Amino acid sequence: xxxxxxxxxxxxxxxQTRARLLDAAFEVFAAKGFGRVSIEEVCEAAGYSRxxxxxxxxxxxxxxxxxxxxxxxxxxxxxADALALDGPGLDVxxxxxxxxxxxxxxxxxxxxxxxxxxxxxxxxAVAQTLLEHRERLRQAVADRLARARGxxxxxxxxxxxxxxxxxxxxxxxxxxxxxxxxxxxxxxxAWLGQLLTALLTDGSRTxx
Numbered sequence: 028x029x030x031x032x033x034x035x036x037x038x039x040x041x042x043q044t045r046a047r048l049l050d051a052a053f054e055v056f057a058a059k060g061f062g063r064v065s066i067e068e069v070c071e072a073a074g075y076s077r078x079x080x081x082x083x084x085x086x087x088x089x090x091x092x093x094x095x096x097x098x099x100x101x102x103x104x105x106x107a108d109a110l111a112l113d114g115p116g117l118d119v120x121x122x123x124x125x126x127x128x129x130x131x132x133x134x135x136x137x138x139x140x141x142x143x144x145x146x147x148x149x150x151x152a153v154a155q156t157l158l159e160h161r162e163r164l165r166q167a168v169a170d171r172l173a174r175a176r177g178x179x180x181x182x183x184x185x186x187x188x189x190x191x192x193x194x195x196x197x198x199x200x201x202x203x204x205x206x207x208x209x210x211x212x213x214x215x216x217a218w219l220g221q222l223l224t225a226l227l228t229d230g231s232r233t234x235x
Contacts, residue, residue, distance in 0.1 A: 050073070
């Protein structure tokens with residue numbers, strides 16, 4: 028009976044250890060950049076030993092990829108949730124405001140994501156992880172635009188909903204590049220809102 032009861036406690040402890048290591052790694056990677064961080068620094072930030080690290084991750088690369096996947100999945104879910112709040116139609120400026128709040132709020136995430144992009148550019152296997160994240164974001168936008176068809180008209184120049192979703196992700200990429208340099212979140216949020224509203228409407232509406 029005692030052995031049976033101890034298993035859930037060990038499992039919860041392992042999950043908590045992994046979560047603390049990921050949270051600590053996120054802070055350290057954002058501050059110093061991947062490639063300039065050691066396992067010891069992650070362990071120190073999390074308050075754990077190297078043994079705790081190696082019981083959860085085989086390498087710093089593995090931790091970095093796990094961190095990226097976890098944060099990317101969270102962002103994709105937040106975007107999908109933000110887009111799901113309207114009825115059958117789509118209030119484009121309002122939806123854009125909600126999405127830009129999610130996408131632009133965390134500069135640290137943009138730094139970590141950019142590190143990941145640099146690694147992906149040199150390694151096709153790593154690139155696939157990034158492409159999968161981008162596809163989840165694109166699909167969340169495309170699904171919402173598809174549900175709004177017949178209620179909300181998209182500019183013909185974008186083609187179908189997939190074309191519109193690709194345009195949204197490309198606009199986000201461009202605006203966040205500037206944001207990484209000037210760190211002006213409010214300016215970037217306003218600019219992205221204007222750009223996405225113009226892309227997804229006839230341009231005659233002004234974002235709120």
